[in-house]
Amino acid sequence: MxxxxxxxxxxxxxxxxxxxxxxxxxxxxxxxxxxxxxxxxxxxxxxxxxxxxxxxxxxxxxxxxxxxxxxxxxxxxxxxxxxxxxxxxxxxxxxxxxxxxxxxxxxxxxxxxxxxxEHTNKPLIDAMQALDLSKVEKRSDADALLAADIPDAGVRAFLLQSLVVKDKNWLLNLQVLANEMPKIVxxxxxxxxxxxxxxxxxxxxxxxxxxxxxxxxxxxxxxxxxxxxxxxxxxxxxxxxxxxxxxxxxxxxxxxxxxxxx
Structure with missing residues (x-):
């Protein structure tokens, strides 16, 4: 459940x-x-x-x-x-x-x-997947690294609520979300x-x-x-x-x- x-x-x-x-x-x-x-x-x-x-x-x-x-x-x-x-x-x-x-x-x-x-959120997923989590020690590090691909600070702040910095992982199954994007939209x-x-x-x-x-x-x-x-x-x-x-x-x-x- x-x-x-x-x-x-x-x-x-x-x-x-x-x-x-x-x-x-x-x-x-x-x-x-x-x-x-x-x-x-x-x-x-x-x-x-x-x-x-x-x-x-x-x-x-x-x-x-x-x-x-x-x-x-x-x-x-x-x-x-x-x-x-x-x-x-x-x-x-x-x-x-x-x-x-x-x-x-x-x-x-x-x-x-x-x-x-007709829109897609695939570029946001691409940016999250491309983020080098080995370089992230605090949330502000991730925010700075994402800024080039996601210029909207509000969108970055929202996405980063799903990042567990200490575990260096996303609480999102990004690959499935990318694969299933046509069904989601x-x-x-x-x-x-x-x-x-x-x-x-x-x-x-x-x-x-x-x-x-x-x-x-x-x-x-x-x-x-x-x-x-x-x-x-x-x-x-x-x-x-x-x-x-x-x-x-x-x-x-x-x-x-x-x-x-x-």
Missing amino acids: LNTVITGQATEKTPFLIVHGLFGSARNWGVIAKRMSQDRQVIAVDMRNHGTSFCADSMTYADMAGDLAEVLRVHGAPNGTHVLGHSMGGKASMMLALSHPDLVKSLIVADISPVTY GWPDDLGGDVTGAFDKDTFFLSGANSDYVLRDHRAATKSLFPKAKFASLPDTGHWLHAEKPREFEAALTAWLSRYDD
Whole structure:
């Protein structure tokens, strides 16, 4: 089963699952998990090939949804759990809702649509794989060495959260992520036999207003799978909206959950 980090105590309120995106981990969401756990239990996971979860050769969304279903069967609520997924985690969460709707009470998708994207994160993987870890004694060494290939300091800081300096290794299965990149940025044309129809429960698509990951052109595809989808965006925010505007992001989550009497 995926590595899970549980924050807060179980209460009468429905628990909340957080699913990180590509190159992320449960740890990245620690502050938000703590703040969201004031009145309910929060479950964050390390996805396969990330953090301290298991390594596998496949990164299909069907497989990732199966991983999440296994977690919810152990830690979720009998009547379904509120699920939040960002980017890759958003796609995995969408597939979870479509293939295991009984496990999901409501779905929040952060800055991603159920479509295939043309961009690739392969250059970031190439840079991480090329990093000479023998020259890294502290995180700032790695940051300096990556700067030529990854000029954005914020992106470097995010990636370096997955570097264990003392062990000189990445908490990312970089080669599998590179091999499976077309599937990660894609979205399957055939959703598989486990998907028998649209997810007809409440779904909230929250995007960064400055991000190009969620476009109006995606609405038809989104609505066909999630007919109850509602859309909102955070102003002056990009793809990593939860990191750029954490308080505003938390406020949006809290407002969504307040719709429920659980």
